[in-house]
Amino acid sequence: MPASLETCLSDLDCSTTSSSSNSDLSGFLTDEEDCARLQPPDSASGPPAPPRRGAPGISGAPDAPGAQDDEQERRRRRGRARVRSEALLHSLRRSRRVKANDRERNRMHNLNAALDALRSVLPSFPDDTKLTKIETLRFAYNYIWALAETLRLADQGLPGGGARERLLPPQSAPCLPGPPSPISDAESWGSGAAASPCAAATSPLSDPSSPAASEDFAYGPGDPLFPFPGLSKDLLHTTPCFIPYH
DNA sequence: TAGGCCATCTGGTCCT
DNA sequence: AGGACCAGATGGCCTA
Numbered sequence: 001m002p003a004s005l006e007t008c009l010s011d012l013d014c015s016t017t018s019s020s021s022n023s024d025l026s027g028f029l030t031d032e033e034d035c036a037r038l039q040p041p042d043s044a045s046g047p048p049a050p051p052r053r054g055a056p057g058i059s060g061a062p063d064a065p066g067a068q069d070d071e072q073e074r075r076r077r078r079g080r081a082r083v084r085s086e087a088l089l090h091s092l093r094r095s096r097r098v099k100a101n102d103r104e105r106n107r108m109h110n111l112n113a114a115l116d117a118l119r120s121v122l123p124s125f126p127d128d129t130k131l132t133k134i135e136t137l138r139f140a141y142n143y144i145w146a147l148a149e150t151l152r153l154a155d156q157g158l159p160g161g162g163a164r165e166r167l168l169p170p171q172s173a174p175c176l177p178g179p180p181s182p183i184s185d186a187e188s189w190g191s192g193a194a195a196s197p198c199a200a201a202t203s204p205l206s207d208p209s210s211p212a213a214s215e216d217f218a219y220g221p222g223d224p225l226f227p228f229p230g231l232s233k234d235l236l237h238t239t240p241c242f243i244p245y246h
Numbered sequence: 247t248a249g250g251c252c253a254t255c256t257g258g259t260c261c262t
Numbered sequence: 263a264g265g266a267c268c269a270g271a272t273g274g275c276c277t278a
Contacts, residue, residue, distance in 0.1 A: 101255060
């Protein structure tokens with residue numbers, strides 16, 4: 001095989017006037033699948049047929065010996081080879097594209113599977129609405145943030161620390177999907193952290209400069225999808241989500 | 247019917 | 263060189 005199949009094909013692309021370089025492409029193709037695909041549409045049933053003298057549409061000229069006929073025959077062969085090489089080039093590019101499409105499809109399927117796995121560990125909603133991709137990412141972001149904040153408050157012994165058990169999934173089923181128990185005592189949350197949850201926070205997630213309050217960001221205050229309605233006090237205003245709307 | 251979401255295709259770029 | 267990754271384009275499906 002030549003140093004680069006692509007180079008060969010590029011050469012072919014630009015060699016339509018050369019009769020020697022495009023007369024036979026099969027020597028360039030070592031990939032069996034490619035070779036199998038590389039049958040030009042007009043030769044799918046086998047190797048290219050030998051030139052047919054006097055075939056209709058070619059010249060119709062009678063067989064006459066002489067240099068002029070030889071030249072015409074060479075021209076015809078060059079023309080047929082060019083058509084073949086273009087078909088082969090197109091076919092090879094097509095087969096590569098098909099393979100790349102397949103890989104891309106598989107990649108996106110893997111990505112979607114990962115998103116499904118992420119959805120499965122997030123609290124679900126009563127109506128069982130499937131979160132969209134972007135919702136899943138934003139939700140996960142804020143869910144993690146809320147869990148971290150819960151742990152922080154619990155470690156500080158502040159009111160609301162008891163919510164640790166309510167927010168964390170059971171140990172026996174750490175990946176069990178399902179909503180956390182509703183937090184009804186919003187005031188206990190609010191009163192503990194309301195003063196300045198941002199100031200107390202050390203996590204980068206609680207960066208006061210977070211764009212949480214911006215309307216450009218999802219799951220801000222009042223967002224019905226936010227998993228912890230009980231956190232709807234000031235603490236919510238610190239909820240960061242760095243995944244902006246566009 | 248418009249808009250949102252999604253899957254797929256595609257070509258370009260980066261990485262190994 | 264080939265695969266991974268990315269973003270734009272396109273068309274289908276669904277819902278308000």
